[in-house]
Amino acid sequence: MAAAEGIEGVVKAAGTPGKKGSSRLYFLVIVFMFWFSSYIYVPVLSPYVEHLGASYVMVGSVLGIYGLMQILFRLPIGMGSDVLNRRRPFIYLGLIASGASCLLFLAGAHPGWALAARAVSGIAASAWVVYSVMFAGYFPKEEAGRAMGMLQFTTVIAQLTSMMISGYIVDHFGWNTPFIIGGIVAVAAMLLVVRLPEQQLEKRTAIKLKDLAGVVKEPLLVKVSLLSVLAHCVLFITMFGYTPNQALYLGASKGSLGWLTLAFMLPHAIATLYGARLFGRWLGDRGTLMLGFAGSAVFTLLIPSMPTLAALCVTQIGNGFMQGLIFPLLLGKSVSGVAPFKRATAMGFYQAVYAIGMSGGPFVAGWMSAAYGLRGGFWLGAIAASLAAVLSWFWVREAGAAGGRSKKERQLQGR
Numbered sequence: 001m002a003a004a005e006g007i008e009g010v011v012k013a014a015g016t017p018g019k020k021g022s023s024r025l026y027f028l029v030i031v032f033m034f035w036f037s038s039y040i041y042v043p044v045l046s047p048y049v050e051h052l053g054a055s056y057v058m059v060g061s062v063l064g065i066y067g068l069m070q071i072l073f074r075l076p077i078g079m080g081s082d083v084l085n086r087r088r089p090f091i092y093l094g095l096i097a098s099g100a101s102c103l104l105f106l107a108g109a110h111p112g113w114a115l116a117a118r119a120v121s122g123i124a125a126s127a128w129v130v131y132s133v134m135f136a137g138y139f140p141k142e143e144a145g146r147a148m149g150m151l152q153f154t155t156v157i158a159q160l161t162s163m164m165i166s167g168y169i170v171d172h173f174g175w176n177t178p179f180i181i182g183g184i185v186a187v188a189a190m191l192l193v194v195r196l197p198e199q200q201l202e203k204r205t206a207i208k209l210k211d212l213a214g215v216v217k218e219p220l221l222v223k224v225s226l227l228s229v230l231a232h233c234v235l236f237i238t239m240f241g242y243t244p245n246q247a248l249y250l251g252a253s254k255g256s257l258g259w260l261t262l263a264f265m266l267p268h269a270i271a272t273l274y275g276a277r278l279f280g281r282w283l284g285d286r287g288t289l290m291l292g293f294a295g296s297a298v299f300t301l302l303i304p305s306m307p308t309l310a311a312l313c314v315t316q317i318g319n320g321f322m323q324g325l326i327f328p329l330l331l332g333k334s335v336s337g338v339a340p341f342k343r344a345t346a347m348g349f350y351q352a353v354y355a356i357g358m359s360g361g362p363f364v365a366g367w368m369s370a371a372y373g374l375r376g377g378f379w380l381g382a383i384a385a386s387l388a389a390v391l392s393w394f395w396v397r398e399a400g401a402a403g404g405r406s407k408k409e410r411q412l413q414g415r
Contacts, residue, residue: 024138026196028154030091031131033189035158037098038121040185041105041178042159043166043244043257045118048175050245054111060366062111062118063241067232067358069122074355078129078348082341087134088198092190094127099186105179122355129351132331133343148332153273156324160265167257215342216349221334223395227289228330228354230388233361234296235323237381239264239316241362243303246374252309263313264320271324279325285333286396288325290389295322297385304375357384 041048049059081090097120104117132151139147162182169177215221235241239261247260279288299319306312334350361384365377372379 023197024135024150026192027135027138028150030189030192030196031135031151031154032158033185033192034094034098034124034131035155036162037095037102037182037186037189038124039159040162040166040169040182041102042240043163043261044170044175044178044254045114046242046245047248047254048170049111049114051175052109052111052114054114056366056370058111058115058366060363060369062115063236063366064359064361064363065115065119066122066125067236067355067360067362069119070126070355071352071359073123073126074129074352075345075348077126078133078344078346078351081130081133081344085341086198087130087137087344088193088196090127090130091134091193091196094124094131095186095190095193097121097124097127099183099190100124102179102183102186106176106183126351129344129348132347132351136343149273149277149328152328152331153269156265156269156272160261160269163261163265164258166261167254171253171255215345218346221346221350223391224330224333225350225353227388227391227395228327228334228350229357230384230391231293231323231326231330231357232354233357233384234300234381234388236358237361237365237377237384238300238303238319242365242369242374242377243312243316246303246306246378247309247312249374250307250309250312256309260309260313260316264316266320267317268320268324271321272328275321275325280329285329286392288329289392289396292322292325293385293389293392295319296326297382297389300378300385301382303378304373 046059046063049062050056054062077090077093081087101117101121101124104113104120107113107117132148135151136147166178169181243264244257244260247257248254252260279291283291296319299315299322302315303312306315331350334346361381362377365380368376368380
């Protein structure tokens with residue numbers, strides 16, 4: 001019920017009267033399709049690579065290269081969009097790469113094809129830099145947090161919808177079916193982008209690369225980005241990494257992985273839309289981040305000790321909610337104090353840095369799983385979340401209930 005109310009709220013906010021409101025809603029539909037195409041195979045990805053005969057180290061490499069490509073491409077894409085003063089070509093880039101990655105998964109049954117396909121999907125995700133700043137451009141600067149909450153909620157719903165059906169599809173129609181569906185959805189989204197108008201950015205003199213360098217020295221942006229590294233390390237070790245393997249180890253069928261996905265993604269969506277805002281009023285930014293990270297550490301540590309799929313789902317309910325408190329808050333703070341014509345660069349830096357967690361987390365967890373079993377990877381995730389909780393105490397010093405923004409951020413936005 002809460003998720004349904006959340007969808008209604010997003011549609012209502014996005015579809016406010018006027019051309020800008022219509023563009024918001026149209027853009028959210030494209031965002032939904034983009035992430036649907038990219039995530040329809042994620043719950044079965046590590047079991048699929050293992051099915052191809054890969055070791056845990058190779059599985060970790062396939063999972064990790066997704067983040068590695070984003071480390072390499074996100075900042076250049078963000079800077080390129082700012083320099084060219086264009087957004088739409090990079091929207092196309094994301095969809096083309098997403099569709100191409102699905103085709104590469106279909107190209108062969110060797111783990112190397114899966115490695116190449118996941119690398120291309122990392123390039124697709126790198127374009128998310130521009131998706132984020134283009135949607136933020138439909139809102140006033142002071143509503144950056146609200147815009148990111150709507151965008152994050154749409155992302156979560158797309159991931160939930162696609163991941164819920166993934167295991168069922170594989171069980172009934174074979175391993176390749178999710179890749180076929182993902183490619184079709186990506187092509188359909190490309191056709192919709194044809195009617196998406198290029199965002200009219202403010203007129204300005206041509207910006208040079210050296211003018212953007214100062215953006216990445218902003219202390220708040222750097223700290224938020226490093227916290228996001230640890231957050232994504234946990235996410236890509238657990239739900240988007242090895243938790244499905246743990247479920248199969250307990251005897252669950254591939255079709256039942258949908259329940260695991262639902263257990264994580266539904267509370268994650270609710271927390272994304274409502275949690276950060278409500279807890280921010282009670283605890284402030286620092287308290288909300290500490291609660292989210294500490295809670296995630298506990299639930300991640302519990303994963304390998306759960307005896308049944310039902311018990312494992314309970315840990316995912318908790319982990320999904322706790323991680324849902326974290327991501328919108330960090331995402332909104334990453335661009336809150338940055339001028340609009342530099343936001344793609346700031347977002348590119350933020351997303352490139354947190355991609356270190358997406359890449360390094362599952363890769364190192366693969367080595368630990370090879371040495372200690374799957375529990376070793378989950379230990380790593382719990383340690384990362386605990387460290388982030390401690391850093392939040394030291395780094396997020398000024399938290400305000402008013403809009404969840406620090407004093408410095410409000411001053412920057414008032415310029």
